[in-house]
Amino acid sequence: MTATLIDGKAIAARMRDETRAEAARLTALGWAPKLVSISVGDVAAAELYVRNQQKSAEAAGVGFEARNYPESISLEQLQGVLAGLNADPRVNGIIIQRPLPAHIPVKALQKAVHPMKDVEGMHPSSIGNIVYNDLTLGPCTAVAAVEILKTLPLKMEGLDVCVIGHSEIVGKPIAFLMMGLGATVTVCHHMTRQVAVHSRAADAVFVAVGKPGLVRGEMLKPGAALIDIGINRVDGKTVGDADFASCKDVAGWITPVPGGVGPVTVSILMKNAVLATAMQMDHYRSAFAAAV
Amino acid sequence: MTATLIDGKAIAARMRDETRAEAARLTALGWAPKLVSISVGDVAAAELYVRNQQKSAEAAGVGFEARNYPESISLEQLQGVLAGLNADPRVNGIIIQRPLPAHIPVKALQKAVHPMKDVEGMHPSSIGNIVYNDLTLGPCTAVAAVEILKTLPLKMEGLDVCVIGHSEIVGKPIAFLMMGLGATVTVCHHMTRQVAVHSRAADAVFVAVGKPGLVRGEMLKPGAALIDIGINRVDGKTVGDADFASCKDVAGWITPVPGGVGPVTVSILMKNAVLATAMQMDHYRSAFAAAV
Structure with missing residues (x-):
């Protein structure tokens, strides 16, 4: 063997330490970062991922709420759920767990997440911003x-x-x-x-x-x-x-x-969560500061 | 010379004929396609482009209104102008002419154009949709x-x-x-x-x-x-x-x-204008048809 083995866990741990420090700073300012995970129907396939994300979130000082909706939910109902989460200032990031039932097209849900809460970096405008070299929340x-x-x-x-x-x-x-x-x-x-x-x-x-x-x-x-x-x-x-x-x-x-x-992927998700929270805080302040 | 010369004008003319037929169809349905061109300050640099676009629009049966704003206009005022055009159902596409004065960042204006009226294909979400292979309005x-x-x-x-x-x-x-x-x-x-x-x-x-x-x-x-x-x-x-x-x-x-x-580039702009108009018509009908 000539290749040096790259230690993903060590890289992830360094990132998590940085994220935890930033999460603590935001929490002290009244903006405790919080993620909401959405899964639909049978959770067995996604359960390991969700549990893994939950553990990483705890380690990084990021709030995590796992929601499971019944298989019978319609696309329109889910879009309504997302509209509510988009408008809720206590929620800073939304994760759409896959797989989804066949009647729920994943792209329609990804587009319904507000770009500022798109911690998975899946919204077309998040992708477009990468092309524009204007990286905020990347996949x-x-x-x-x-x-x-x-x-x-x-x-x-x-x-x-x-x-x-x-x-x-x-x-x-x-x-x-x-x-x-x-x-x-x-x-x-x-x-x-x-x-x-x-x-x-x-x-x-x-x-x-x-x-x-x-x-x-x-x-x-x-x-x-x-x-x-x-x-x-x-x-x-x-x-x-x-x-x-x-x-x-x-x-x-x-x-x-x-x-x-x-x-490292899970660490980036948590890094996106604190980035999204900081963006939302700045946006809130620039939009409403004058009124305070 | 071994190379075959590619005749851009002939390709453009074929496209324009298709666009004109589609523009006529939309006009008959009450949705006459219309573009608004926005330029700021000294128009000399962009004038040739604008005149060229105007001629192509006329040939394709697409309405074209050239607006010039004074150099002294602020970014916020221009964003207000764009918000008005976004909301106006008689306007189907918005073109931001370059160059712009130094105090007007072009990306801020491009982002302020509604993606459904983004006939230049410059909005981050238009770019992201290409990455997603979901091409509607491309650059x-x-x-x-x-x-x-x-x-x-x-x-x-x-x-x-x-x-x-x-x-x-x-x-x-x-x-x-x-x-x-x-x-x-x-x-x-x-x-x-x-x-x-x-x-x-x-x-x-x-x-x-x-x-x-x-x-x-x-x-x-x-x-x-x-x-x-x-x-x-x-x-x-x-x-x-x-x-x-x-x-x-x-x-x-x-x-x-x-x-x-x-x-061919100018022909694509006109093609985008009729595509945008058709999308807006469909969107309008699906959103309001039930109320009629």
Whole structure:
């Protein structure tokens, strides 16, 4: 093994300490950050995520309320719930847990969350602000992957980066975040003729496809950084999209799965919660200060 | 010369005919499409653009009102003007002419245009919707460049594309529009180590930087499509970002400057005007139909 293993838990812990300090500052000002999690129907699939978020929120000093609505709720009723949460100054961030029942389109709910409370960074205008290099609340997984790369001793300007996977909430936002940092970015996906041609030329490879073993060592430039965002279950074990055994002998740095991008993603969610709270406080003060 | 010259004016004329038919249909339904152009202060710099847009609007059957506000107007006053236009059902699209005086930040105005009236496709949520592959109103120049490529006999899925220039309103939107079509996209810019490494591997090259002579024939793969979005004045002549003399002998297709992307961009603006009008009509009907 030549690759240095990237310790996602350590990065996440450092972020959480910063978030806790900021949460304490806001709480002292009367703006205790609070998240509301919305799940619909059978909670078993999302339960582990929600419990994990709840624990992280407690550790970061962020309030957390988990709400579960019955499977029979309509889209219009849920939009009404969100309108209420948008208007409630005691709620600073809204999380939409997936999966949702088939009659509730996830995008319709994401659009109904006020952009200032969009701690998951999923609203079209949150995504558009990344393109505009005006990052406030970014999609958590993409931001986490990029924050991990930034901990490495690599100069981002001019870095050749290959992103494998072009989903709206991971691959594309990573591409725009890296462009914003000055990297030269190529985005590959299932229609790309030869992924290896692009990945082998890259100083850093992000992979977020959901296919175990997709990236093998021979697809990497020796010494490259490999950020593995995949989460797959194989034979009862959690693995990423990289073939770890062959990649670790070629890469310069590699994230483990689990213990890489995952813990940092939850820390970014909490960081977004305090960012959102601070934005709302500033907005409230600029809108109403004159009247006080 | 081996390259086929792409006739932007002919493509623009075809689009204008489609737009005129749609404008006539909407007018017959009581929804005559109408644009309002906002310019501030000295109009000399924008005057040619505005006159050009006015002529195109007339040819497409779209109403056009050019408003000029004095240099002394404040940002807050302009935001008030936009709030009025947003609320006025007789106005279907708003164009913010640049340049603006230094005290008026262009992004603040773009954000103040209602996304349904954002015919320039500049609002963060318009940009975010492109990332989500949910294209309604896209940024005109980027959409024009991609529409031109789509007229060529090339299969977009798996096409290797190089975008040179990563501006928020041209380069980046072209990148995600092409990703949405299934292309493998690399975005290069001033921090890219060797642009030629990427451009020479590409089946199609878009260049939007604003540097005459930036792309030379030896930077292209023989037979590649070259879409030149640059507009530069050199010795009293308008030229693009490509060195036309050397590129025309290597490329398979090339857009002239002027007469390439420019005329198509104005046609896309008019197409957006009728799209916006149709969206507003549908929105109005779904919101108020029950009350009629």
